[in-house]
Amino acid sequence: MIYDVAVIGGGPAGSAVAAALANRGRRVAVFERSRFEPLRIGETLGAEIQPLLRALGAWDDFVALPQLPFRIVRSAWGSSRLAERASITNPFGDGFHIDRAAFDLMLARVAERAGATLRIGSGLCTVTAHNAGFRIHPPRGQHVDAGFVVDASGRGAPATSSLPNRGRWISCDRLVGVVGRLAPSSGDPGLLIEASEDGWWYVAPQPDRTAVVALMTDSDLTPAGDRAELATRWHTALARTEHTWSLIRNATLVDPLRIVRAETGYLDSDRAPGFCAVGDAAMALDPLGGTGVARALRSADEAADAIDRALGGSPLAPSTVAERFAHDLDRRARYYMLERRWPTAPFWARRQPPELAVSVA
DSSP states (O other): OEEEEEEEOOSHHHHHHHHHHHHTTOOEEEEESSOSOSOOSOOEEOTTHHHHHHHHTOHHHHHTSOEEEEOEEEEEOSSSSOEEEEGGGSTTOOEEEEOHHHHHHHHHHHHHHHTOEEEESOOSOEEEEETTEEEEEOSSSOOEEEEEEEEOSOTTOGGGTTOTTSOOEEESOOEEEEEEEEESOOOOOSEEEEEETTEEEEEEEOTTSOEEEEEEEEGGGSOOSOHHHHHHHHHHHHHTOSHHHHHHTTOEESSOOEEEEOOOEEESOOEETTEEEOGGGTEEOOGGGOOHHHHHHHHHHHHHHHHHHHHTTOOOOOOOHHHHHHHHHHHHHHHHHTOOSOTTSHHHHTTSOTTTOOOOO
């Protein structure tokens, strides 16, 4: 099989770029390693997602998904006092609490409906140069060839790591999420964010009356033992919180805890002849900003336009990822500077500017 474009990764960025290119008449194949069965983080979407989904032709599919209105953010950051921000300040109104795996599958089906070939459960593909294009090697299924490859495989862009013409992944921290799903949820429709000595926590309600609860911390601060030790340490850290513990103390884990990558980083050359990275494979920001899915869709729309023109013979538009990353890194630093309660705790000391950071042994 020979395609114009092969997209590696069926998350929001991968599916959106595939749908946009298929709508332009390009032959596109999407390879998704999973079958969309695992729990995925990114469960709360701001209202700014609405025009992006409408432009993609996915709005009707989205509103058919089970969801809860997202109306308020409560945060204890910089002090133990809860601050509130209501969605009434957003011109698009309420946001949405969603099942992220169901959301990602919905977008993949939108790409398939647009004409893209969707191969789910393919495993983590590798990509090699072949003739004037590329060959995609899925662990499960037959290889295919494509003239252009889009890496949407997430942080580190693992699918194209062997290609000589792509850049290096540069990480700025070691952030991970230790994520669990608990039941029953409190029924509170808001998103809760709380800083703690160990990192920061968030609680996001789900449409099935569970809640996703995550501790965002550094990988070297996460116990490397078995699942039982991880769960013990996670619950101990949870019990040290004030608002998070109060909200979910009567709930129990319904799935084993998972550790997911969440570092801030970027691909220092995310575009090359025949190659483009999108979404988190190009630039992954701290989840504290809460705009990952919206950024993925915008990244996909921009990339689809550049790829379509490149396939038509125009030069591929140059990357601006380094400039955009520097801007967002500055904004991230300002967020973390607001929290000064644990200056010697490793997590927080690492996120302070040099003139404010306290040395940690």
